[in-house]
Amino acid sequence: MAQLDHGRCAAPFEWLGLHEYNGRWQVVAVAHGARSIEVVVDGSEQAVTATRIGEGVFVAHLAAKPASYALRLHWPRHSETIADPYGFDPLLAPEQLDAFNRGELRRPADVFGAQVRVVNNLEGVHFSVWAPHAQRVSVVGDFNQWDGRRHVMRRHAEAGVWEIFIPEVDIGAVYKFELLDQHGYLLPLKADPHARQTECPPASASMVAPPLWHAWHDASWMARRRSMHFEAAPLSIYEVQATSWQRDAEGRWLDWDALAAQLIPYVQAQNFTHIEFLPVNEYPFGGSWGYQPIAMYAPTARMGDLDAFARFVDSCHVAGIGVILDWVSGHFPADAHGLRQFDGTPLYEHGDPREGFHQDWHTLIYNYGKPQVRQYLLGSALAWLDRFHIDGLRVDAVASMLYRDYSRAEGEWIPNKHGGRENLEAVAFLKDLNSLIAREHPGVMVMAEESTAWPGVTGSPEHGGLGFSFKWNMGWMHDCLHYMQHDPLYRRYHHDDLTFGLVYAYSERFVLPLSHDEVVHGKGSLLSRMPGDRWRQFANLRAFYGFMWGHPGKKLLFMGGEFAQRNEWHHDRALDWELLEDPLHLGVQRLVSDLNRLLYHEPALHRRDHQPDGFSWVVGDDTHASVYAFLRYGGEGTAPMLVVCNFTPEVRNDYRIGVPEGGVWHEVCNTDSDYYGGSNVGNGGEVRAQDIPSRGHRQSLNLRLPPLATLILRAEGNSA
Structure with missing residues (x-):
């Protein structure tokens, strides 16, 4: 009983709830802080008063086995009657656990995390989480005063999975998992890896998500998408960071509904075919722009709830605009409430920092060799496509996934089993990702931000390729900007910068990107990088856009570039929309709109x-x-x-x-x-x-x- 009292029992279902002991039936419950507990038997008015046998452990002896029972808890200031969470059988089926162990549970967020369920005619939430090396796992939240001794979970040792059904927990309830590591030490409270909704940062708890209520209006769009041959289609992408495109009069970012009212008509007027968002899944640090996500299944709470995001995507589709999301499967942040050392061991990441730590970003690298980790990431990708009708994913930092020696000096990395630098497990994961999406969501594009000469990025996995729909042409971008920064007097000496891209233009299916990375960290805006006086800067930029839109490859332009933003982009403020009062800035905006129109209408x-x-x-x-x-x-x-x-x-x-x-x-x-x-x-x-x-x-x-x-x-x- 001491272990129950201190919340350290690894098998609470063997002791708590209704059990026969020495020929008598008894109910054992834990409720630290309760003045007393009564057991209400078979819905009768009479109740059996439980005896306190520890600081928070109570036992009630019953005359016979009841058909049903409930617990009446008397707290210092109120009383409540609840169904006993320890009176329910396991809800995870053996075949689900087997599939999870093999990495074949395609949609794990439909099983794990917080699932609103009705069990024995009682509404509640079924919580489950993978933590194979934990000694004990509990669910904590407002519903139990964040007391980890109250709702210790049932362990499925063969799968390393923990679960519990807690009746009467409401949609919107905030929660985390409290874990003791294998040595019995208390870990920082952990957010749910499979959470579909979270608190708004800087708060960091997960939330019990409601069903997605939104009624979709994009059936015709989705039908066209399924039959689209995107490699031959006009594709012009407007890249957007959602919280800094526009702000309200008080400087606050727009929510999804307000953004839809302004951004969608603007994108239509500019004749872009798609909006691509920097990552919108929840991220703790605003300065990461979403590239250090903490919740791979949850849209950021900064801009509204799940239905608001669904309404935004639906409105885009009705307006004839596709939506692409940047998606980060290469690394995750080291925040204590995230995946780092989730159960006290390197569960999602590699244990050796030569494999598991990104020196550039101080983040952790997924262990793609674990089937459960691959499954977690594949499930995330499918969830965005299934639930929110997303039209494409742009996979960030693919080069960092492909090479074990990425940004590492000699001796700072571990070769693969063949002695090479290729990350074979990451390669297999990316092939699985692209094959899965092509099979389950025809017409959805997957793009690679891949900055090296890795062969076959857009080749089919069946023929040794990675299977991406497109690859960002980083070399073209750097060569062209290098050329354009030169004074025209000296461009003759750099002529090949603009022709070299055609040497390899057909080795992959390319997107030509002028992305957010080119207007941050002291690089300046595109306009500011053009040489000459003010008139020549604008003329250079217009000429370059004409060259880009005429060049083979799909197009991508980061927000602000379409009207020649003068200042470098900053995520904490809106674009400088007042520049459009200047005829030269307005002229660039008109040009981009007309170039997009030409791109669309001219085969x-x-x-x-x-x-x-x-x-x-x-x-x-x-x-x-x-x-x-x-x-x-x-x-x-x-x-x-x-x-x-x-x-x-x-x-x-x-x-x-x-x-x-x-x-x-x-x-x-x-x-x-x-x-x-x-x-x-x-x-x-x-x-x-x-x-x-x-x-x-x-x-x-x-x-x-x-x-x-x-x-x-x-x-x-x-x-x-």
Whole structure:
């Protein structure tokens, strides 16, 4: 009884509740702080008074085995009658525990965590958690005054899983798990790994989540998505950090409903096809922007409840906008209430810091070799797609997962079983992730932020690839920004920065990203990195956007970039929307909107992004003039598009460029248009091809190239 009294009994169901002892039936209960306990038998008015046999342990001897009973607890200031949590049989089935042990429980959050259940006609919550090395696990919360002696859980030793059903716990109740490690030491209170709702940081408890009540209106969107061939579709992504896109008059971030009212119409007006959010699953430290998540199954409570997030996604779909989430499976934070040393041992992480500690971020690395850990992560990915109809996941920091020596010096990492640097377990996990999503959610995209030359990132797992839908083209991004930062006078010496990307453009399916990472940590904004005076900075940025939207690959632009945010992004304040009162900033915004519209409506600019026959150079070697020209093709029945870039401030008259078709070519975009803030140098809207051979083509255009600008022209009569 001493162990029960002190909350250290590892097998409480053997002692608590209704049991026969020496031929007599008795009920044993724990309620520290109670003045007395009565056992109400078979719903009668009479009750048996229990005897206190310890500080908080009571026993009541019954005349016979009851059909049912309840506990009447008399506290110093009130009394309550409750069903005994120790009067219920196990709710976890052996086949569920077996599947969990094998890592084959595809949707573990439907089994583990806090499940609202009705058992024996009583509503309550079934709690379960994996903690194989714990000596004891309890559920604590407001419903038991955070007393770990009250609700010690039942242990399934074969699976290392603990469970308890607690009647009359309400939706919205806050809770954590209290664990004693294998040596009997009390650990910091732990949040539920499978929590589907949490308190708002800095509070850190898990919450009993309600069912998702939202009635969806996106059936037609979901049907189209299932049949979509995303590799040939127009894809232009607006990357957003949800709490800093816009703020209210008091400087507070918007909730999901307010964000929907403002962000969705804005994205529609800008003609982006998708919104990609930096991670929205719960994270304790705002400065991590969500990239150090603490709850892999719960949307952040900062912006509202589960239904509010569902309404946001649904509203996007109704408006024709997809939603992509950044998703972090490479590491987790070391906060005491999180997964670190969850049961007193390195349960989710590697024990050896050479495998389990990220030196760059001071975070912990998942042990992908454990089936339960892989299952936990795979279940998280499916949960966002199942419950919230998410259209894509962007997997963060894939390179850090693939290499055991990532950001480590010699002697600071452990080779794999073959002596190599590849993380074989992480590779297997990523293949499983992509195969699972492709199988269960056709049309959902999975993107890799992978910064190395790992082969086959978007190749099929059946042929040795990782199976991602797309890979972020980090090399293209760095090369292009390196080029654009040079004064035009010196760009001739860096000409290959813009051509090199085409050498490997078809080795993977690429997204061209200008992401949040490029406008933080002292790098400045995109605009501030452009050389020259104010006018030239804007002209450079507009010309670069024209080049990017014409280049093969899907597009991604971080918020603020579409109107040339001047200051570096900061997560604690809104974007500088007042800049749109300036015609030059407004002009960049207009340009991005028009480029997205062109991308969507012109098959040549998206349909063959990943096929070599969708692109050909016309001018790729004019280093002296810093001029680039290339053709894009969309296939039979579609108009070819010509993209011409002049990355010097010189107007170039009579610049001849070969084209594959005669007739009129329409100037469908000129980044130097005065509508965008430019000097309005151009070709009057159209140019007629001449029968003068040039650069391998029988016809050619005699163009006037505006300064620091990109032209996009379409052959007449073949537009889609």
